[in-house]
Every structure is written in C-alpha cells, then in structure tokens.
Amino acid sequence: SQKIEQNSEALNIQEGKTATLTCNYTNYSPAYLQWYRQDPGRGPVFLLLIRENEKEKRKERLKVTFDTTLKQSLFHITASQPADSATYLCALGGSGNTGKLIFGQGTTLQVKP
Amino acid sequence: DTGVSQDPRHKITKRGQNVTFRCDPISEHNRLYWYRQTLGQGPEFLTYFQNEAQLEKSRLLSDRFSAERPKGSFSTLEIQRTEQGDSAMYLCASSLGGGATEAFFGQGTRLTVV
Numbered sequence: 203s204q205k206i207e208q209n210s211e212a213l214n215i216q217e218g219k220t221a222t223l224t225c226n227y228t229n230y231s232p233a234y235l236q237w238y239r240q241d242p243g244r245g246p247v248f249l250l251l252i253r254e255n256e257k258e259k260r261k262e263r264l265k266v267t268f269d270t271t272l273k274q275s276l277f278h279i280t281a282s283q284p285a286d287s288a289t290y291l292c293a294l295g296g297s298g299n300t301g302k303l304i305f306g307q308g309t310t311l312q313v314k315p
Numbered sequence: 316d317t318g319v320s321q322d323p324r325h326k327i328t329k330r331g332q333n334v335t336f337r338c339d340p341i342s343e344h345n346r347l348y349w350y351r352q353t354l355g356q357g358p359e360f361l362t363y364f365q366n367e368a369q370l371e372k373s374r375l376l377s378d379r380f381s382a383e384r385p386k387g388s389f390s391t392l393e394i395q396r397t398e399q400g401d402s403a404m405y406l407c408a409s410s411l412g413g414g415a416t417e418a419f420f421g422q423g424t425r426l427t428v429v
Binding site: 233 | 350363416
C-alpha cells in the first residue's frame with residue numbers, strides 16, 4: 203500500500219540556520235507533491251507545489267526538490283525564524299483530476315532564537 | 316473573510332449521538348474535500364465533491380458517515396451513532412478545479428466523543 207514517511211522526530215534548529223525536512227514515499231507515483239504548514243489547532247496552509255517533471259521550486263525563503271527516482275522530496279527553509287516553528291506536511295497527488303491528497307504524518311519544526 | 320469556514324469549531328458529544336458539521340467553501344471553488352486528522356497524524360481523505368456531485372468516498376467513510384453538498388455550495392458531514400474512535404479533527408478544503416491545484420483548508424471541527 204502507499205506509504206509516505208516524514209522525519210518522525212521533531213527538528214530543532216537555531217534561528218538563522220537552514221531547516222531541511224524530508225518526505226519519502228513508496229508504492230506510489232505521484233504526479234505532483236505539495237507542502238503545507240499547520241499550526242496547532244488550525245487547518246493546513248498551502249506553501250508550495252512541485253510537479254513530477256520539475257526538479258526544484260523556490261518561493262522566497264522556501265525551496266522544495268522532487269526526485270522521482272529516489273521517491274523523495276526535500277523542503278528547505280533558509281534563514282529560519284522562530285515564526286517558522288510549526289508542523290510541515292508533505293502531500294502527494296495522483297495523475298487523475300481528483301485533487302485528492304495523500305498526506306504524510308508531518309514534521310514538527312522548532313526554531314530557537 | 317473569504318476563506319473556508321467550518322462550523323462548529325468544537326463539538327463534544329456522547330457516544331451514540333448523531334452530529335453534523337458544516338463547511339462553507341470559497342465561493343467560486345467547485346471542488347470540496349473532507350479530511351479527518353487524528354493527533355500526530357496527517358489528514359486522511361474522506362470524500363470529495365465536484366459541484367453537487369459526490370465523486371469519491373474513502374473506505375474510511377463507513378455507513379455511519381454521510382456527506383452532502385446541495386446546490387454545489389456549502390457541504391455537511393453527518394456522523395450517526397458516534398463512537399469514541401470518531402474523535403478527531405474534521406477538515407474541509409476547497410479548490411478551483413482538481414488536479415495540481417492549491418487546496419484551501421478551513422480551521423476544522425474538533426470532535427470529541429465521550
């Protein structure tokens with residue numbers, strides 16, 4: 203069955219450093235991959251989308267890579283700030299037009315001042 | 316606020332009772348999704364609508380669950396004869412079209428079954 207794994211341990215980094223979060227998947231060939239941010243008690247908020255034929259996408263301090271051979275996506279936050287502290291969710295979408303997403307369990311990022 | 320709105324934000328119910336949640340999507344969005352999220356896990360897909368048509372239901376959606384989207388606007392999710400295992404955050408999302416498009420999530424309804 204489809205499986206998505208994100209860093210199970212919380213990630214603690216110092217302000218100003220680059221945070222790198224990992225999303226690995228098996229038994230699936232996604233057409234695209236999305237990253238969301240979720241704060242406690244709130245719904246997920248969309249950050250970035252990358253398609254299977256794209257290697258890298260950037261938006262401000264955010265960068266996502268997508269390696270369909272390794273079945274892995276990396277999500278980077280450069281010059282991290284305490285306000286970046288949240289849970290980050292990786293979500294995969296299929297080639298059909300459903301828009302249905304399969305989410306990983308999320309990685310909690312804590313940026314310390 | 317023109318985002319996705321869910322009501323109520325919190326619901327505590329006794330086991331065996333029925334509950335209904337409402338979702339108001341972004342007005343021009345034709346796609347509406349329901350997800351369920353338990354503590355420490357990512358959201359799990361339940362069902363989705365294109366306009367008023369319910370196009371897919373997950374196996375997670377037992378016979379006790381029913382969702383509607385009359386007139387393709389707001390949607391309701393009803394759980395009959397609630398069980399403790401139904402305790403979770405129920406999230407609604409909407410999007411303009413399907414496929415590789417951004418999904419806009421509501422704040423969710425936190426259900427606690429006691």
